[in-house]
Amino acid sequence: MKKILIANRGEIARRIIRTCDRLGIETVAIHSEADGELPYVSEATEAAAIGPNPVAQSYLQADKIIEEALKRNAEAIHPGYGLLSENADFARKVTEAGLIFIGPKPEVIDTMGDKLGSRHTMKQAGVPVVPGTAEGVSDIDAAVSEAKAIGYPLMLKASAGGGGIGMVLCENEQALTQQFDSVKNRAKAYFGNDIVYLEKFIANARHIEVQIFGDESGNIVHLYERNCSVQRRNQKVIEESPSPDLPESARTKLCEAAVQAARAVGYTNAGTVEFIVDENNDFYFLEMNTRLQVEHPITEEVTGVDLVEWQINVAKGETLPGQDTIHTNGHSIEYRIYAEDPKTFFPSPGTLSVLKWGTGARIETGYEEGNKVTPFYDPMIAKVILTGASREKVLEKSRKFFDETAIEGVKTNLPLFDQFIESKPFIEGNYATAVLAQWLTQQKEEKTV
Amino acid sequence: MKQLTASMAGTVLNIAVSEGDSVSAGQTVMTLESMKMEIPVEAEFGGNVEKVDVEVGSFVNEGDTLVTLGE
Structure with a gap:
């Protein structure tokens, strides 16, 4: 492997560049307008301006990033963490473009990215999961009835959530009723998927x-x-x-x-x-x-x-x-x-x-x-x-x-x-x-x- | 006339008040998004909304006027 494009920014891009330098691998950094001055951009072998400041217009531009990798003859893409790193579609597109995605297979990213799906997979594999609903709860009535079986306090979580976003601790039925719609709406807004489920809250965990x-x-x-x-x-x-x-x-x-x-x-x-x-x-x-x-x-x-x-x-x-x-x-x-x-x-x-x-x-x-x-x-x-x-x-x-x-x-x-x-x-x-x-x-x- | 200003740079995520509304001190008038976090903007004082100086999606710098309040 002679050249890697790093589809990320800041400290993690710099961290990856350091190892690549040591291994004699060239690097391509991508950056938004605001990030042009940051050290990782000049420390990479090459740098490509990828778009304006909001991540949706720069670091999340999957096609543009892949195009840049191909244009600059990179053989692989390292996604770092956050941004496109857990995006199965991106991993798939990278592979389809004939490049190596430095990470797991897209199908595995898909399975594990969905919290309900991964709970199900783990349970089948004999790995203990937190007691909770096996499927999503569609409405507040279903949630209240499931909650009775699980017991309070419990966590209301978005199946597609992550990074601390899309989960709320509910101490009682009143809290669950109050939070249900808001968590569902936020899940829809942030992750484009409004499936929510309940999990027992483990105290002093x-x-x-x-x-x-x-x-x-x-x-x-x-x-x-x-x-x-x-x-x-x-x-x-x-x-x-x-x-x-x-x-x-x-x-x-x-x-x-x-x-x-x-x-x-x-x-x-x-x-x-x-x-x-x-x-x-x-x-x-x-x-x-x-x-x-x-x-x-x-x-x-x-x-x-x-x-x-x-x-x-x-x-x-x-x-x-x-x-x-x-x-x-x-x-x-x-x-x-x-x-x-x-x-x-x-x-x-x-x-x-x-x-x-x-x-x-x-x-x-x-x-x-x-x-x-x-x-x-x-x-x-x-x-x-x-x-x-x-x-x-x-x-x-x-x-x-x-x-x-x-x-x-x-x-x-x-x-x-x-x-x-x-x-x-x-x-x-x-x-x-x-x-x-x-x-x-x-x-x-x-x-x- | 008094102005509510941004305490930090960010993007306007949503606006909870419109012209003519009466707001009281401590009330949330809008939400800014900065560094991947939602920050509620509370009115430091009460008054009637004379003008909403920003739109959803606007980028504001620290100190920019967000809402102009009258008596």
């Missing part, structure tokens, strides 16, 4: 996911787990590997279930199986992400594997190394730095007048000092990855790192990390997905007292 990989010869391996329970608005903020407070026996079962899930769909390339894990370490399949995950670097840090390199190798038809060659060492934590108000979480676009990083971290960022964080895309400025021999060592390094780091020009969630990493639940490591919201509420209360 942790979100733990397993990195898996499959090759064309049918080999499936896992690269252990990541705990992604520190979230806001159902989106991840801090991830760590290995997961604290998870017994070895539970870890083994979880990783085995992930491999079983991947095998059930004949998975190829990089994927992530997300589980929710309850207080008794019982776990349930949540969803599968059929792409490279944002938080993949922590897995790279503890396993020593370059996941992008593996993606390219598998796409070329190479065989994966055996499971017995994959080990983890030490501990790694990723902090996602967002351009947002640390209290309200509202976005804060602007120019990064100061961008000074502390020492000792792997920084994955799409920006340099002086760049603009525009309102058109995701508010993530950077991923900060800190690794050490133990979790305690990583926390020590984190404190030092945040002390030395300064970002000016936009509001960021840096102040939140500074304090949150000193909180009891985070230090103890036995936290659940509600931890950040609970901690913020507690902070507010302490201030008013």
Whole structure:
């Protein structure tokens, strides 16, 4: 493979370019008008302006992107994460154009992209799923009647949803009645599909996911787990590997279930199986992400594997190394730095007048000092990855790192990390997905007292 | 005349008020979309809508007038 087009932007485009450079593969970057100044564009071997700022007119222009790849003699397209990465039609079109799509087969993306479909597939494969409706619930009467069987509290979810959009926690029948139409409408508006279903709400749950990989010869391996329970608005903020407070026996079962899930769909390339894990370490399949995950670097840090390199190798038809060659060492934590108000979480676009990083971290960022964080895309400025021999060592390094780091020009969630990493639940490591919201509420209360 | 301005850059997703409406402080008058997030714009003060200065789909910069309110 000599040339790859990267159908993405910012930090992930840069991350992919880095591996390609090391492997001697040329890269083609695509960019919108607003992104022309970003570092990834000049770091790629070639760059193509793809359209105006809104993603629908630029990064989601599947045909235009494929055309560009063909024109520039690229042999493969790496979709990164988000944007077109989990779009089965795009994967299909890429293949039909005679190019290699660096990811799983379109049929697998289709199956796993539909939450109800993937629940069904997993259940058949013997992977535990969260108790809930097998089919979509068509109207509020059906929802209320199904809800009685499942019990409250429950989650109302869009089958086509993702990224934290299209799901609502309903504490009781009144909440379900109030939310039903709005979730259905939002699902229609965002995902073009208004099928919704109900799932039991698992209290004090942790979100733990397993990195898996499959090759064309049918080999499936896992690269252990990541705990992604520190979230806001159902989106991840801090991830760590290995997961604290998870017994070895539970870890083994979880990783085995992930491999079983991947095998059930004949998975190829990089994927992530997300589980929710309850207080008794019982776990349930949540969803599968059929792409490279944002938080993949922590897995790279503890396993020593370059996941992008593996993606390219598998796409070329190479065989994966055996499971017995994959080990983890030490501990790694990723902090996602967002351009947002640390209290309200509202976005804060602007120019990064100061961008000074502390020492000792792997920084994955799409920006340099002086760049603009525009309102058109995701508010993530950077991923900060800190690794050490133990979790305690990583926390020590984190404190030092945040002390030395300064970002000016936009509001960021840096102040939140500074304090949150000193909180009891985070230090103890036995936290659940509600931890950040609970901690913020507690902070507010302490201030008013 | 008082003006409600955008606290951040973004695209107007929907508008909840029209000319002649009376709004009270704290009421949501429109929703902006910025960085993949919907941000409700609340009236900082009450009044009668004299003019809606933007349309659905307009791109606004921080400080741009969204709605003009009269007494």
